[in-house]
Amino acid sequence: MTISFDFASRHVFVFGGTTGINLGIAHAFARHGANVTVASRKQENVDAAVAALAAYGAGVFGVTADVRDFDAVGRAFAQAHERFGKIDVLVSGAAGNFLAELNQLSSNGFKVVVDIDLNGTFHVMRQAFPYLASPGASVINITAPQGAIPIRYQAHVCAAKAGVDQLTRVLAMEWGVAGVRVNAISPGPIADTEGMRRLSPQGTEGGTLVQGLVPLGRLGTSEDIANLAMFLGSSAASFISGAIIPCDGGGAIDSVKPMIEAAAREQAARPAG
Numbered sequence: 001m002t003i004s005f006d007f008a009s010r011h012v013f014v015f016g017g018t019t020g021i022n023l024g025i026a027h028a029f030a031r032h033g034a035n036v037t038v039a040s041r042k043q044e045n046v047d048a049a050v051a052a053l054a055a056y057g058a059g060v061f062g063v064t065a066d067v068r069d070f071d072a073v074g075r076a077f078a079q080a081h082e083r084f085g086k087i088d089v090l091v092s093g094a095a096g097n098f099l100a101e102l103n104q105l106s107s108n109g110f111k112v113v114v115d116i117d118l119n120g121t122f123h124v125m126r127q128a129f130p131y132l133a134s135p136g137a138s139v140i141n142i143t144a145p146q147g148a149i150p151i152r153y154q155a156h157v158c159a160a161k162a163g164v165d166q167l168t169r170v171l172a173m174e175w176g177v178a179g180v181r182v183n184a185i186s187p188g189p190i191a192d193t194e195g196m197r198r199l200s201p202q203g204t205e206g207g208t209l210v211q212g213l214v215p216l217g218r219l220g221t222s223e224d225i226a227n228l229a230m231f232l233g234s235s236a237a238s239f240i241s242g243a244i245i246p247c248d249g250g251g252a253i254d255s256v257k258p259m260i261e262a263a264a265r266e267q268a269a270r271p272a273g
């Protein structure tokens with residue numbers, strides 16, 4: 001069975017969309033005809049993403065903005081709206097992660113992750129609403145298994161992503177009356193990503209430990225996540241809102257938790273410096 005998507009003349013905005021999983025989502029929508037806007041902090045990432053996405057022939061626009069800066073986020077949406085009009089699909093996926101036991105976390109270390117993941121999601125949601133197609137827009141937050149599963153050395157990420165999950169559910173209720181759907185995708189371990197480089201056991205791309213633990217027997221790909229994002233962004237998902245949907249090979253608890261805790265033990269055992 002094939003599902004074909006057609007996003008021609010649709011405007012898809014991916015915040016944090018210049019590398020990794022989120023860039024994979026931007027590619028998928030661009031490949032299926034959408035005008036795509038990507039935004040992130042680093043100019044070089046924005047430039048590279050725009051150059052790569054231009055290959056599909058539809059419109060591409062890049063904005064440099066930090067999700068921690070409420071006003072900059074607002075300017076990014078205003079500029080993108082001027083370029084491509086109302087936003088049909090909004091993906092919010094900027095995030096930060098590192099392994100640290102709570103007793104080793106400074107106040108700023110905890111704050112920086114909550115600021116990017118949770119407050120950043122709030123900024124994106126709060127500033128985007130006037131620019132969303134209403135009715136009809138689909139909002140997709142990128143969360144993580146940490147939002148639901150407590151994992152040692154990830155207190156900052158667990159707290160932040162749990163907040164993202166609840167924001168998603170509340171906004172599905174508040175924005176449902178405006179015809180705007182709000183969902184979240186919770187990826188499992190995804191190969192060749194910054195998240196896995198930071199959290200995989202041997203510090204290698206796609207550590208052997210986690211691969212064996214995923215019930216479906218492989219790491220995920222950015223394409224797996226992009227397929228779900230396109231489904232959620234399409235009319236095929238028109239009655240789905242407020243859902244936190246795992247895309248994790250069948251078992252986030254069985255794979256992600258042991259992977260991260262093994263990586264943290266290995267990091268702690270390494271001589272300092």
Ligand code: HXC
Pocket residue numbers: 095096097098099100104105106107108109110112113144187188189190194195196198199256
């Ligand atoms: C303890 C740390 C630390 C570490 C940083 N900090 N790294 N503390 N252990 N390894 C502390 C710093 O000491 C500092 O506190 C504070 O965090 C802010 O650090 P900065 O480097 O100044 O912050 P900034 O430059 O804004 O960078 C933010 C960042 C960075 C989160 C630290 O890593 C980043 O930009 N990451 C974006 C990319 C990323 O993480 N991608 C992966 C997403 S994967 P003090 O007190 O010293 O000032 C994901 C889920 C994966 O989210 C799930 C897989 C299954």
Ligand code: NAP
Pocket residue numbers: 015016017018019020021022039040041042043045046065066067068093094095096116120142143144145186187188189190191193194195196
């Ligand atoms: P990534 O490549 O580091 O992607 C993060 C993106 O967000 C980049 O485009 C980055 O670009 C941007 N970004 C970071 N901080 C930002 C900020 N303050 N303001 C604006 N943009 C910012 O990471 P990834 O591994 O692909 O993860 C992507 C998403 O998937 C995250 O939400 C993560 O929590 C989630 N996730 C990943 C995995 C995994 O296996 N990798 C598993 C579960 C969930 P700049 O550096 O240019 O800002």
